[in-house]
Structures are given as C-alpha cells and as structure tokens.
Amino acid sequence: MEKQGSRALLAAVIGMGVLLFIGSLVLVGVLVHRMMHPRPAVQSDAQVAALPARPMEGGIQAPLLLDEAPGTHVASVTAQSDGLLAIGLSGGEVADRIVIWDPAGQRIVARLVIGHP
Template structure:
C-alpha cells in the first residue's frame, strides 16, 4: 500500500540526482588535484630555494651602511617610498631594468622584479 509517502524511483537506485553526483565527483577530483599541485610546489621550493639579492651591511659609528650590489653599468633611476614603509628602487642599465622592493627597517631586499633585456638590445 503506497500512501504517497515515497516517490516512485524507477531507474534510480539511490534517488540522488545525477547532476549532484557529477558535481561531487568533479569537486573531489579538483581537491585531490589541488593538493597534489600544492605538494609539488612546496617540494620544488624546498629543492630549489630562491637566492635573493644580498646586501652588504656594516655597522660603524652607530648606523648601518648598506651597499646594494649593482651590475656593471647599472645605476639607480628612481626611488619610491611606499605606504607600508618599504621602498621601491628602480635600477637601470642600457637594455634592461629591474625593481627591488627594499625594507629599510630590516635592511634587506624583499622582492625583485627583473624586466630582462629589451628586444634587439645587445
């Protein structure tokens, strides 16, 4: 005796809509792929550490003198103070430019953006 309490489930074993089941499977695959990529990136960074720009620091007479290593023919073209206390230092030479993000409080270069050489430049 069927009193309208259950739906007729002909052709379906569990009653779960196929779209929902497909979405769950796709999300599961995406989670597994994301975790695999994250593990790969971490392993790559551990095996290939980033060599940052080294500053020479010497402390004399109560202040610290920092020497930024410049390539041959390279010079400072612009220095911009940022609101977070860091400074963007633009270095240039014929055919290439780079920007260093420098933290003066810590006395180190935090990041470097290298624009490489201009097309057709020696």
Template sequence: MEKQGSRALLAAVIGMGVLLFIGSLVLVGVLVHRMMHPQASLPHTVAATPAIPHEEGEYGSLMLDEPAGTRIESVTVRPDGMVVAALAGGDRAGRIIIWDPAGRRIVARLVLAP
C-alpha cells in the first residue's frame, strides 16, 4: 500500500515539474516576442475645438506675463486638446505652462527650481 502512495506522489511531483518547465518556456517566449515586436503606443486623438470668434483674430490673443528673453523650449499637445509649453530664460527658473486654446486661458503653471 505504501508503494502505491509513493508512486502517486512521484507522478504528481513529476507532473508539476513538467508544468513548471512548460510555463517557464511560455513566459520566456512571450518576453522574447514582446522585445522583438514592440507594440506602438496607442494613438492619441485630439478633439478639434471649434474656433471662437474674437475681434483680435480667430482664437483671440493670449498674453503671457513672462519677462523679456523668455524662450519656448518645447511644445506638446495633450490628448484633451490642452497645449503644454516648456519655457526657459528671462532671468527666471525653467517653467511649464498648460494652455487651454478653447478657453483662451492658462490652466496651470509649474515653476522648476533653479
């Protein structure tokens, strides 16, 4: 009787070992496949905002209270239509502004420590 239990235990241990080996191979295969075929990031769709008529132009004017010598380092459009601009220079630390073109206003400012 004891020999019967030992065989069942041995079969279970061998079965689990085989399953672990196969699972490890599948995991390595998935990792290699993802490294060889990187998935492109999901495309962001920007909702078109209708032009708001204004006497100074199609979108109106936006005045930034930035000192002379300020330059735009980079501009990025977010998926929700907001524009993020990184500013530098003008005797100030670097800063980032988030602009809402539809509302013609600055939504947020982030001042970076010098």
C-alpha cells in the first residue's frame, strides 16, 4: 500500500513539473511573439476640431472661450491619463454634454451631447 501511494505522489509531482515547464515555454513564446509583432498604435478616425490660435496679450496667452449657451455651468472635470480633460457641462437650456479639451494643444477634441434638454 505504501509503495502505491508513493508512486502516485511521484507521478503527480512529475506531472505538475511537466505542466509548469510547458506553461513557462508558452509564456516565453507569447512574450517573444509580442516583441517581434508589436501592434500599431490605435488611431482615431475622428476629426479633431482645432481652435484658431489666440493672440498673445502681454506675453500671456488669451483665455480659451467656449461657445456655450448662457446659464451653462461646469458639472464636473475629469483628467485623463493622456492629458486630456473631460468637462461635463449642464444648464443653459441645452442637453447635458461633455467636452473633451486638450490643454496642451489649446483645442476642443470632441463634444458629446447626452440626452435631450
């Protein structure tokens, strides 16, 4: 009885070792494949609406002006990891909306209207 238990245990240990070895080979193979075949950067097909350059006033750049309805207020501002700001706007007798702003490029990247007023 003792001999059969130790054989089963030895077989289980050898089997797990083989599985670990195969798993390690697969992991290394995936890493090598990804290094040899990198994915291209995701490119957006959306048009970027650039605002016209604003003149410098005494060495200070003029403020960015948004064409929003009177009574509009900022509901939220969220910074994205790529440096863009998602600004939630509401009020002004217009449906709630989100404006994506690129502070570095001084431009509005996208506008999203949410629902109806």
